[in-house]
Amino acid sequence: MTSIADHTVTRSKSSFKLSMLLNDTRYRSFTFQFIALIAIIAFMAFVGGNLVRNLAEAGLNISFQFLKDPAGYDINQKLIEYNSQMSHGRAALVGLLNTLIVAFLACITATVFGVVAGVLRLSNNWLVSKIMSFYVEIFRNVPVLIWILIIFSVMINALPAPRDFRGDEASASMVLFDTIAITNRGVFVPSPEFTNSLSVAEQDVAEDGSIVPAKGWQDFALIFGVLFLSWIAAKLIGSWATRTQEATGSRPTTWYILLAVWVVPLVAVLAFLGLTWDVPALKGFNFQGGLQLRGSLIALWFALAIYTGAFIAENVRAGILAISKGQTEAAAALGLRPRRIMGLVILPQALRVIIPPLISQYLNITKNSSLAIAVGYMDVTGTLGGITLLQTGRAIETILLLMLFYLTVSLLISALMNVFNNRMKLTER
């Protein structure tokens, strides 16, 4: 055996000729791939070298030192501590978080819009299905930038300015028991505060002896921690119920236990922290207190959600139509109602068709959020790629960083969604 193998190897070695690189189908594809690879590398090297050389000739050298210099400008919406004395790098981080906020909110909302519209478009009710077709066609056939601008200018011009709320004969008033103010600068909603906050060592005391409420990330971390534990407990109760059902044949009633597991710890922790609400009130030029959802955020969020929702609706419709009609009929024959058929039989199978294009739509939302500057929302394109670029003149460096950022975020979203896709797809044996 060995001698034959040796013989074969020797023969193929001795018979290899250079011409075989082109003529022999075993090697030809490698040859062309190799040439193509070399060509691509050479082209990239040429472009990169040309850029560096021309920049050097123009007296510009690539340097990222500017990221450490003070930014000098203010940003209205900031999730982390920031002021104009902090660095350009910090300003970029603030913008980055703003991008992630709007992308996250828009992805969730677009999915809700898309699933509802996609399912309803297949409804047997003529009016409902036509309304949904109308929604899909109107929104996906007009550029998203136009929608952003339309929604923003409608908000600016149709909603009352804060000064309209002033005085005894105010032309506008707050809604929902005077807790929410809807203005053309944004929507002001009450935000939670705590009289026993973990974020401060000692709570300030007002002149009249009452405690000044405070809030910090520690408080919210505690609340989410408690909710997480409740969730685990609920899971355990659920699996206990299933085990009991399998053993005895009857499922124990658990809804009051579940209710207690969710509500009691939450109420206890909120009572411990001393929950109060910071209600917005008109002070000076503007509403103060509470949480301000800026008009720019709302316009961008809503426009991205409603625009991408139209695309997702089509994905959902495609996914549902991909499931054979026999499935629906079989489920109906078993006595399931239409809503149950959709929820239990059709959608779980349709998901494997829906999820892959859904990933692309999430990536589109993230990238389209860079249109934020049209409404003055300070995302990373507005801070790093806008003001920082203009103030420092470091165009190449900032654009490189921006590309790197969007690439990283997009790849992360893809990775996460692929994990989800792998869990949802049909297990084939």
Add this chain to the structure above:
Amino acid sequence: MNKSVFFGALAGAALAGGVASAATLDDVKARGKLNCGVTTGVPGFAEPDANGVWQGFDVAVCRAVAAAVLSDPTAVEFVPTTGKTRFTALASGEIDMLARNTTWTFSRDVDLKFEFTGVNYYDGQGFMTPADLGVTSAKDLDGATVCIQTGTTTELNLADFFRSNNISYEPVPIETGAEAVQQYNAGACDVYTTDASALAAQRANFEDPSAHVIMPEIISKEPLGPLVRHGDNEWADIVRWTLNALITAEELGVTSVNLSEMGGGTNNPEINRLLGTEGDLGAMLGLDKEWAKRAIGVAGNYGEIFEKNIGESTPIGLARGLNAQWTDGGLIYSPPFR
């Protein structure tokens, strides 16, 4: 074998792709047109009129340079630029000069490698609010929402002003001046801030200009002037001395009315040097003798251009103020023609 040929070709291509030539004057002459960067539209400074012809205070500088170099004030290609695109357009050679309300700052001059050729308007950043808010000083603006044009020096001045006065504000960044005015008029911001000249220009276009007040505080120095690229000093000299010629003409009393009369020769040697009847200053710039005469001939001297475009008789209604001649207590001052 083939590979080395391939790389040789690449190297050749790399060598061919050089940078733009440094001699802007030759380029402009060969092209027969001056590419001049202006704003996308600020009334009085640079805006196309009803016939699509660019008019304004900054536009006049472009036309004067075109007249001096190409003997034709209409041989200008106006390139509208935004706050974002202006420097790239100039650095890349897309435009030969930028006359666009651009503030002369250290970093733009030194770091971005531009050459400011003088100041044609001394400005400062101001605030405008609706009169019914009853605010009389910018220091009362604690908590106000402020509309700003993003990517300009106003953003930085604003942050510095509010910080040094220890008062808070909410910035609303906006891409263009027109959008900022829209938001301001809808009440989406309490205050609009930009250069005081632009505030006056925008207010002139409002339905009821008297319902808006401009705060007395001027919070920054904004010397606005034309600029060119670093490294081509001959071209920079031409732009600089064309502007100086307009300023000197006003100082010496040379106007569009008496230009042809004075061009025949006067008793004042400096006027003669300026208008080319004595000596040959033009040749030193690489131009002919009558370059300055043609530049002044387009729309008159600096004062005439000011009055016609943004002066008190126009809807913009700006007083000369700092922009009066030094002999009248202003800052407008040209080095001598000698």
